[in-house]
Amino acid sequence: MVSVELRGVSKRWDNFELQVDLSARDGEFLTLLGPSGCGKTTTLRIIAGLERPDSGRVFFDGKDVTDLEPYERNIGIVFQDYALFPHMTVFKNVAFGLEMRKVSKVEIERKVRWALELVGLEGFENRYPEQLSGGQQQRVALARALVVEPEVLLLDEPLSNLDAKIRERLRAEIRRIQRELGITTIYVTHDQEEMAVSDRIAVMNVGRVEQIGEPLELYYHPKTEFVARFLGISNILELDAENGVARLGGIEFNVGVDGKVRVFFRPESVLVTPGGDARVTGYELLPGRIRLYLDVEGHTIIAERPLPDLPFEPHSVPHKVGLVVRSFSLLTL
Ligand SMILES: Nc1ncnc2c1ncn2[C@@H]1O[C@H](COP(=O)(O)OP(=O)(O)O)[C@@H](O)[C@H]1O
Ligand SMILES: [Mg+2]
Structure with a gap:
C-alpha cells in the first residue's frame, strides 16, 4: 500500500x-x-x-x-x-x-x-x-x-x-x-x-x-x-467582542479577542432552557428531535434538541426560551 x-x-x-x-x-x-x-x-x-x-x-x-x-x-x-x-x-x-x-x-x-x-x-x-x-x-x-x-x-x-x-x-x-x-x-x-x-x-x-x-x-x-x-446547517453570527467576550442577548462567547468576530456553532450545540429572552419564531418536528427557529435581538439562531431533552412538552412550545451555546468556533472574517 x-x-x-x-x-x-x-x-x-x-x-x-x-x-x-x-x-x-x-x-x-x-x-x-x-x-x-x-x-x-x-x-x-x-x-x-x-x-x-x-x-x-x-x-x-x-x-x-x-x-x-x-x-x-x-x-x-x-x-x-x-x-x-x-x-x-x-x-x-x-x-x-x-x-x-x-x-x-x-x-x-x-x-x-x-x-x-x-x-x-x-x-x-x-x-x-x-x-x-x-x-x-x-x-x-x-x-x-x-x-x-x-x-x-x-x-x-x-x-x-x-x-x-x-x-x-x-x-x-x-x-x-x-x-x-x-x-x-x-x-x-x-x-x-x-x-x-x-x-x-x-x-x-x-x-x-x-x-x-x-x-x-x-x-x-x-x-x-x-x-x-457546505457541511450542514450552521449558525453564523457577526458580533463585536469587548474584553475577549462577544455577547448576544444573554449568550456569552469567550472569543479571546476584541473587535469584529464571526462566531460559528451547529444547531445541536444550542441548549434550550426554560425562561429567557430568545423568541421562538417557528419549529419543525423531525425524527426524534425538534428544530427551533429563534430570534435574539434581530439575529436568527437555529437550535436542535432530541425530544426527551426539552424543558417543555413538545405539544406546548413556549413563546420564549433561554439559550446556552455549548461550543462554538471562530471563522475567518
Ligand atoms: N477537459 C476540459 N476542458 C476544459 N474545461 C474542463 C475540462 N475538464 C474540466 N473542465 C472544467 O474544469 C472545472 C472543474 O471540473 P471538474 O474537475 O469536473 O469538477 P467536479 O468534478 O468538482 O464537478 C469545470 O469548470 C469544468 O468545466
Ligand atoms: Mg466530477
Whole structure:
C-alpha cells in the first residue's frame, strides 16, 4: 500500500484554475468533497494519470509518477456510470484487466472469484450487465477495479446514480472492503452525507482545498464560512467582542479577542432552557428531535434538541426560551 501526494499541482482551462497540495496517507480513506465544478474529477484524473498537470508533481509512496501513463500506475478506478462492457458477462468484465496483463487462466479464475465474493456477487458470473440492478452493476465495477490488486483505489461519485437506500448500503460496504484490504482510497463526492465513512475529508471550493481534516473536526471546527455551510446547517453570527467576550442577548462567547468576530456553532450545540429572552419564531418536528427557529435581538439562531431533552412538552412550545451555546468556533472574517 502507498501514500499519495500532490505537490503544487495546477491545471488551467479557459475559466477555471485548479491549484492543489494534498496528501492521502498509506491506507487512508480520503474524501474530496465539494460542489459541482470545484475540480474534484480533475484532481482525481491527475492522480490517475488521465490528465497531465500544467505544473507540480504527483507522488505514490514518495516516488514521482507524474510522467507515468495510467496503466503504469497501480490504480483501480470506479466512475459514476459503472462503464461496464455491455456485451460481456460479469466474469468477463471483471477478468478484463487481468487478461490485458496476460495473467494465467487459473489465476484469472481464482482472482475473479475472490473479487466477486469481496463485493457480494458470487454466483453472478454468467449474467450480463443489463440483467443487473444499478447497485449490482456498481459492485461489478468495484470488483473490476479491485481484481488487479491496485495500490490506490480512486472512486468518482460512485453512488450518485443509485437510490438512497442502496447508496447507504454500498457506501458502508465500500468502507468495509477498504478497511479489509487496507487500500489507500480517494473518494470524490459532492454529497456531504457521504462524509461519514472517511478518515479525512478535503473540502474543495473553486479549484482549491479550503480545509482538510477528520470529519468531526471539519463539522464542528470549520475554518471558513464556505466549509461551515457546505457541511450542514450552521449558525453564523457577526458580533463585536469587548474584553475577549462577544455577547448576544444573554449568550456569552469567550472569543479571546476584541473587535469584529464571526462566531460559528451547529444547531445541536444550542441548549434550550426554560425562561429567557430568545423568541421562538417557528419549529419543525423531525425524527426524534425538534428544530427551533429563534430570534435574539434581530439575529436568527437555529437550535436542535432530541425530544426527551426539552424543558417543555413538545405539544406546548413556549413563546420564549433561554439559550446556552455549548461550543462554538471562530471563522475567518
Ligand atoms: N477537459 C476540459 N476542458 C476544459 N474545461 C474542463 C475540462 N475538464 C474540466 N473542465 C472544467 O474544469 C472545472 C472543474 O471540473 P471538474 O474537475 O469536473 O469538477 P467536479 O468534478 O468538482 O464537478 C469545470 O469548470 C469544468 O468545466
Ligand atoms: Mg466530477
